[in-house]
Amino acid sequence: MAENTPPVIVWFRHDLRLGDNPALHRASQSGRPVLPVFIWSPEEEGEWPQGAAKRWWTHHALAKLAENLENKGSNLILRKGPALKTLRALAKETGAQAVYWNRRWEPAVIARDSEVKKQLKADGLEVESxxxxxxxxPPxxxxxxxxxFQVFTPMWKGAYDGWHPEAPWPSPRSIRSPGQWPKSEPLAGLKLLPAIPWDGTMRATWKHGEAAALDLADRFGREAAAGYLEGRNFPADFGTSRLSPYLASGEISPRQAxxxxLExxxxxxxxKLPGGVEHFFKELGWREFAYHLLFHFPHTHSRPLREDYDRFxxxxxxxxxxxxxRGRTGYPMVDAGMRELWSTGWMHNRVRMIAGSFLVKDLIQNWLNGARWFWDTLADADLASNTLGWQWVGGCGADAAPYFRVFNPVGQGEKFDPAGDYVRKHVPELAKMPAEYIHRPWEAPPLVLAEAGVRLGKDYPxxxxxxxxxxxxxxxxxxxxRKA
Ligand SMILES: Cc1cc2nc3c(=O)[nH]c(=O)nc-3n(C[C@H](O)[C@H](O)[C@H](O)COP(=O)(O)OP(=O)(O)OC[C@H]3O[C@@H](n4cnc5c(N)ncnc54)[C@H](O)[C@@H]3O)c2cc1C
Structure with a gap:
């Protein structure tokens, strides 16, 4: 093909990987040069532009994506939005005649993408998603x-049970470059990192990029998947995959996970799958269910699905x-979770339920207050899963925990963190408390508190x-x- 063949723009979004990336795969298979682009346009995300922890994650995921593209002889062009204007400008600058991307399913993004598709097609470009x-x-x-569907189990049984996704596509062996690269913003120019660095523990906790995601999936498969049915409830252990931030940024696809x-x-x-592995696939199914609900009930990211809860x-x-x-409620299991979230950008699912229930049912706070805080502090913040999680906790969503079922933060702690290791790790003031009292320090005899060096109301609330x-x-x- 001639040197001046027009390139295909591949617009990266929530798919920051080379492997199992259909848009990139199709573009590179076409034999044409490929122009990989990421556009930062938070103003086009509706009411939910990326929060601080997710922006931090995106910065590092983009750095890895750029590195991986460079290793294939390609490049990542970074631009600031709006998307349509930027894509048009890039097409003009490079002579590109096609734009490919992988679909996203958040309501504001669907609306934006439909418009982008319509306008670019009207410009005479080939547009594929x-x-x-x-x-x-969802469709x-x-x-x-x-x-x-409004209940998970029938959806899983009806559409996924016994079904297996096809093998993921490999990364393209090489990616043809355009004759000339257009200008790119420097990554730092997107200003995704915090101005005051609060990310020390996050940096120590996470590795970035698709290779790290695949390694983690492999480790989970070898060490924890078989025991996942039980192990997924114990937050002190490596009992769940911790793949959620990679899935949210698309450093791994659910099919790759x-x-x-499985491998x-x-x-x-x-x-025949062991229970744990099957259950892991089902959890990926909950992610699907979350998108299914958000697509069909697009108002639910900000309003309860069950309308009576509008009057709560x-x-x-x-x-x-x-x-x-801040993790200062005086309930150690809740506080440990909230501090794990703040320091690492992630919280174990069992503790998300305990801490969420505490906010909505013990403090009687609107679930949206919790959803917004999680949105800002979770590296895996995902509009569909966060909405589903909070409406589940709040009892006001599809297939939700009934509002009258209230998690007891002490009982949950004693059951799922029996030795208190999770609390000790995240609430160091209680590090020396014996297991018997670690989830209810206010019941500990004065001598036990003194030996543990805890002055209640001073060191710990x-x-x-x-x-x-x-x-x-x-x-x-x-x-x-209910009466109204
Ligand atoms: C109040 C609340 C808020 C939540 N907010 C988010 C969020 O913003 N982003 C997010 O990815 N998850 C969210 N979840 C769901 C769940 O807590 C996380 O997906 C899970 O803890 C991630 O850890 P993991 O990767 O080790 O999960 P694993 O147990 O290893 O599960 C594998 C994958 O399945 C998916 N998954 C598992 N459980 C759920 C679930 N209940 N709902 C939807 N998907 C699920 C995730 O993609 C996860 O990475 C929320 C849950 C609650 C209760």
């Missing part, structure tokens, strides 16, 4: 009546909200609320919307 982020996309999945875990367990596709008499208590955010009373208050609040 692909499925690179989900096992099955492919429906119940027998042709309606969306599925296959990498690491030594099982062949089609083999939430409390406005800034002091209590701040204590929760007294409980912000009394759980039993708070529970009764939450149930009374629920009764008001």
């Amino acid at each position: 692909f499925n690179g982020c989900l096992l099955k996309e 492919e999945v429906q119940n027998k009546q042709g309606k969306p 599925w296959h990498a875990v 690491a367990t030594g099982l062949k596709p089609g083999a 008499p939430w409390k406005n208590d800034d002091k209590a909200l701040k204590a929760w955010q 007294m409980p912000l609320v009394q759980h039993d009373k708070a529970r009764a208050e939450a149930l009374a609040a629920l009764a008001t919307i």
Whole structure:
């Protein structure tokens, strides 16, 4: 093909990887030069532009993506949005006649992308979009009546049970470069990193890029997948994959995660799966369910699916909200979770449920306060999963935990962190507390507290609320919307 063959623009978004990337795969297979582009346009993400922890993650994921592209003889062009204007400018500068991308399913992004597609086509460009982020996309999945699912199990049984995703596509062997590269912003110019560095623990916790994601999936498959059914409940252990930030940025596709875990367990596709592995696939299914719901009920990122919860008499208590955010509620399991979140950008799922339930049911705070805080502090912040998680916790979503089922933060701690190791790691003030009292230090005899070096109310707070009373208050609040 001639040197001046027009390039195909590949617009990277939530798919920051070379492997199993349909848009990149198709573009490089076409034999044409490929122009990989990332456009930073937070103003086009509706009410949910990336929060601080996710921006931090995106910075590092982009650095790795650029490195991986350079290793293939290519490059990553960085630009600031808006997307349509930027893509048009790039097409003009480079003579590109095609733009490829992998689809995203957040409501504001669907609207933006539809417009971009329409306008670029009207400009005479070839525009193609692909499925690179989900096992099955929302329009492919429906119940027998042709309606969306609102309960997970029938969706899983109806559309995924016994189904296996095809093998992921490998990274392109080489990527043809355009004759000339257009100008790129420096990565630092996107200003994704915090101005005041708070990311020390995050840097020590995570490795970035698709190779790190595949390694982690492999480690999970070898060490934890078989025992996942039980192990996924114990936050002190490596019992879950911790792949969520990589899935959210697209450094790994769900199909790659599925296959990498299967391969690491030594099982062949089609083999009878041990319960743990099957359950891991089901959890990937919850991610699918989250996107299914957000697509069919696009208002739910900011409004409850169950409309009666619009009338819930939430409390406005800034002091209590701040204590929760900072991990100073006086309930060690809640505080450990909130501090794990703050320091690492991730929180174990069991503890997300405990800490979330505490905010909504013990502090009677609107679930949106929690969703917004998680959005800013989670490296895996994902609009669909965060919405589903918070509406599940708040009892106001599809297939949610009923509002009257209130997690007891002490009981949950004693059951799922029996030795107290998780609390000790994240709440160092309690490091010397014996397991017997670590989840309820206020019941410890003065001698035990003194030996552990804990002065309650000074080193570690007294409980912000009394759980039993708070529970009764939450149930009374629920009764008001039920009567109305
Ligand atoms: C209040 C609340 C908020 C949440 N916010 C988010 C969020 O913003 N982003 C996010 O990715 N997950 C969110 N979750 C879901 C879940 O907590 C995380 O996906 C999980 O903890 C990630 O850890 P892991 O990768 O080790 O999961 P694993 O147990 O290894 O599961 C594998 C993958 O399956 C998916 N998955 C697992 N559980 C769920 C679930 N309940 N819902 C949707 N997908 C799931 C994730 O992609 C996860 O990486 C939230 C849950 C709650 C209760």
